[in-house]
Amino acid sequence: MVAVPGLIEARDILIHFDRYALGDGNQQRRLRSQSDVDEAEAARHFWGGGYDPATGExxxxxxxxxxxxxxxxxxxLFGAIYNAAxxxxxxxxxxxxxxAGG
Known part of the structure; x- marks a missing residue:
């Protein structure tokens, strides 16, 4: 389970921005296989964004x-890792x- 939906997908877009700029990211290929969207439209759909202080998103x-x-x-997550350590x-x-082998 992902605590923040969309976070991993957003990270993937940012990491692989070169592929997404061309409409060839994993999410875009999935979209194109499920619809008649071409690479240019897929590129537009997954491009743009930023921080919006009005929504905090x-x-x-x-x-x-x-x-x-x-x-x-x-x-x-940090707390759980710290407690485990x-x-x-x-x-x-x-x-x-x-x-202990020492």
């Missing part, structure tokens, strides 16, 4: 990312060094 093509939600979810450190400290 970052748009990339058809994807709109609510920045506040992305921030909250990123903080939660602490638990691993504690578990390693609990094992005597001769058993």
């Amino acid at each position: 970052f748009a990339v093509g058809p994807h709109h990312i609510p920045i506040q939600r992305a921030y909250v979810e990123a903080r939660a 602490q638990a691993l450190d504690e578990a390693r400290r609990a094992v005597p060094s001769h058993e």
Whole structure:
């Protein structure tokens, strides 16, 4: 499950902007295979965007990312990773060094 819908797709457009500029990104190929959209129309559909302070969203093509939600979810992910790392450190400290290979 993705905590912020559209985030991965937006990232892919930004990373592969050269392919999307030509209408040849993965999402565009999928769109073209499901409809009669040509490469130029696919390029237009997935191009443009930016941050809109009125809505608090970052748009990339058809994807709109609510920045506040992305921030909250990123903080939660960071917390989960930090807690897992602490638990691993504690578990390693609990094992005597001769058993841990040290």
